[in-house]
Amino acid sequence: MRDVAVLGVGQTKFGELWDRSFREIGIEAGLQALVDAKLSSADLGGLFLGNMASGSLIDQEHIAPLILDYAGLSGRHLPSVRVEGGGASGALALHQGYLAVASGLYDFVVVGGAEKLTDVPDATAAQITSSAADHEWEVVFGATLPALWALMARRHMHLFGTTREQLASVAVHAHAMGAKNPNAHYRNKLSLEQVMNAGPVAEPLGVFDCAPLSDGAAAVVLGPLETAREHTDTPIKIAASQVACDTLALQHRDDFTTLGSTVVAARRAFQRARRAPADVHVAEVHDAYTISALLALEDLGFVEKGAAGPAFASGRFGPGGTPTVNPSGGLKAQGQPFGAVGVAQVVELVRQLRGEAKERQVSGASLGLAHNVGGTGATSVVTLLERAN
Amino acid sequence: MSIARFWRETPRRYNLGGSKCGNCNTVYFPPRLVCPTCPQHRATIEKMVPFQLSGEGEVVSFTVVQDAAEGFEMQVPYVLALVRTVEGPVLTGQVVDVEPKDVAIGLKVKATFRKLREEGKAGVIHYGYKFTPAAAPASAAGPRGPVEPVRPTEATARDRAVA
Structure with missing residues (x-):
């Protein structure tokens, strides 16, 4: 296994991109990443594409060769592979790209993530994305993704005294960060009162506790760390990329306030990188729901189990925090195009570690963590990125 | 959803038919073909037996x-x-x-x-x-909405007959 670096990044705006098609956004992000990496497409070994539900959302399966084709690369007959893992599809694709380069099979790969959620009505998109939960034993009985996360939220409140205000503070934080991100779906600030008084979705979660359904794409170019400086002055090393899985249905877990997959993926990642949670300067965590962010901060090891609510509400994870959490605005404000999320998290971290994040810059950041979750935690992917010396 | 896709699950959805590990006695619902908790995972293949939940x-x-x-x-x-x-x-x-x-x-x-x-x-x-x-809680005002048309006893009997 050889070390792998991120050489280039690209991302479209996230949001309701009504004038742009799936193939357009997918290609835009990929081409940006290629240009950023100063890489000729002649050097590419393959493409990995994270996407959750194109078949249901745009009636198009077999999208990996489609994106390759419209990127102008089909004539070279490169391998192009789609990867699916619910909302963690993007980071799973990154994991596959990482393995491909680390193994030596390919030198350079593009990893993309793309989703087009607004070509169907909102309710349809919500139903389609709920298939990341167990259809037969959860959805058929009336469950939705927000309802399942609400079950975790209620249990967390019951066991640890987490409050409605503490949950709401996660959304307030996300929008404050997203206001500084030109690619964000939402750039408006939210007050605690606005979040708490918003219409209920699945109590205790309201409309503003839930990340939006967005269109968007993101891409990175990966290559061997050894020759990375031929492409960039600031190569970012993938210090670890770890995947862990759990039961598909929430009901089968021993603990409804811990994502076992996140705990294990994080532990493996920190072991691999020989680092600890306290070393992380900046983290992009999966805040699909406000409760998701609180569980993530506990399960990743940034705070004790049960302590994330007060810690978050006290501002510990804001600018200058330990770590600074979701400078991009997270899924809540930057947006939630399912298959693109995990790749976009890495795009943001690369910009942070390169020192190119402008208004959002976390000063002196040299170690970043990305945390991407599928469904209610059946898949978690933790990626550690560090600035190479 | 096709009729068969829902119909094949009726013993579970109508009648709470689960399974029990013949090795460690842990009960599962819906039924499992292999025990997720036994240390001897492979040894439980074909050792899972039907088990009825009480509800x-x-x-x-x-x-x-x-x-x-x-x-x-x-x-x-x-x-x-x-x-x-x-x-x-x-x-x-x-x-x-x-x-x-x-x-x-x-x-x-x-x-x-x-x-x-x-x-x-x-x-x-x-x-x-x-x-x-x-x-029934003290404040309960009775069932909300119309009573469902199928009686549980009939369905239970039918499923047992099918099984």
């Missing part, structure tokens, strides 16, 4: 759903809960015949056979388990 349990967590799943739009607001059965497995299902404000963690419930949802006017009607309070 009694208690609420571990719950939410009041306002933004419904597809086919449940007419039922909002509805209570969805994680129910730990006395035999061990946790089931996801609605808690009905009770006001949402009277549902709490720890509430004792029992499974009941109900209509889950309809796939439009001409589509398949899905039946299965929901939960009701084991003892």
Whole structure:
């Protein structure tokens, strides 16, 4: 296994991109990443594409060769592979790209993530994305993704005294960060009162506790760390990329306030990188729901189990925090195009570690963590990125 | 959804038929072909035996759903809960015949056979388990909405006949 670096990044705006098609956004992000990496497409070994539900959302399966084709690369007959893992599809694709380069099979790969959620009505998109939960034993009985996360939220409140205000503070934080991100779906600030008084979705979660359904794409170019400086002055090393899985249905877990997959993926990642949670300067965590962010901060090891609510509400994870959490605005404000999320998290971290994040810059950041979750935690992917010396 | 896809699950959805590991005696619902908790995982293949759940349990967590799943739009607001059965497995299902404000963690419930949802006017009607309070709360005003048309005893008998 050889070390792998991120050489280039690209991302479209996230949001309701009504004038742009799936193939357009997918290609835009990929081409940006290629240009950023100063890489000729002649050097590419393959493409990995994270996407959750194109078949249901745009009636198009077999999208990996489609994106390759419209990127102008089909004539070279490169391998192009789609990867699916619910909302963690993007980071799973990154994991596959990482393995491909680390193994030596390919030198350079593009990893993309793309989703087009607004070509169907909102309710349809919500139903389609709920298939990341167990259809037969959860959805058929009336469950939705927000309802399942609400079950975790209620249990967390019951066991640890987490409050409605503490949950709401996660959304307030996300929008404050997203206001500084030109690619964000939402750039408006939210007050605690606005979040708490918003219409209920699945109590205790309201409309503003839930990340939006967005269109968007993101891409990175990966290559061997050894020759990375031929492409960039600031190569970012993938210090670890770890995947862990759990039961598909929430009901089968021993603990409804811990994502076992996140705990294990994080532990493996920190072991691999020989680092600890306290070393992380900046983290992009999966805040699909406000409760998701609180569980993530506990399960990743940034705070004790049960302590994330007060810690978050006290501002510990804001600018200058330990770590600074979701400078991009997270899924809540930057947006939630399912298959693109995990790749976009890495795009943001690369910009942070390169020192190119402008208004959002976390000063002196040299170690970043990305945390991407599928469904209610059946898949978690933790990626550690560090600035190479 | 095709009729067969729903129909093949009726022994579980209508009658709470689970399975038990012949090695460690842990009960599972829905049934499993292999035991997820036995240290000797492979040794449990073909050792899983059918096991009937009683339907009694208690609420571990719950939410009041306002933004419904597809086919449940007419039922909002509805209570969805994680129910730990006395035999061990946790089931996801609605808690009905009770006001949402009277549902709490720890509430004792029992499974009941109900209509889950309809796939439009001409589509398949899905039946299965929901939960009701084991003892009627003092403030309960009786069942909300019309009584479901299928009696649980009939369905149970039919499933046993099929099985």
